[in-house]
Amino acid sequence: MFVKSRFLHTNLNVTDLERSIAFYEKALGLREEKRKEAADGSFTLAFLGDGETDYQLELTCLKGHPQPYELGENESHIAFRVADRAAAHALHQEMGCICFENEAMGLYFIEDPDGYWLEILD
Structure with a gap:
């Protein structure tokens, strides 16, 4: 037996x-689709979407946590497929957010303002 499920968000x-919403909009074309504020003001959630799928990126901002997050070895990542890799690469180069490239595999990674790595694929 198993439970049927589907991906909703990360x-x-x-x-x-x-700052993060602006980065994801410029770098990947994601747009804010909805926002939730905690009743006590302790956090804000912003859900970003690509306009093509139901899958969302949830950005959580905790009001009492202004310091950078400890990301450990940062081996996890989210992958994005782009329609025009050359144009995306040029934009990311201009933004200064490319942190690793593997031309042999046809991929590269960009780093968001909080240090999360995002894989960019054709």
Whole structure:
């Protein structure tokens, strides 16, 4: 027996919500689709989408946590497929957010303002 499920979202904690939303919009074309504020003001959630799928990136900003998050060895990542790798690469180069490239595998990684790595694929 198993439970039928489907992906909904991935959560990343961020230190500056507006900076992160601006980064994801510019770097990957994601747009804020909804926002939730805690009743006590302790956190804000922003859900970003690609406009094509139901899958979302949930950005969580905890009001009492202004310091950078400890990401350990940062081996986890989220992968994005882009329609025009050359144009995406040029933009990411201009933004200064490319942190690793593997031309042989046809991929590279960008780093968001909080240090999360995002894989970019054709």
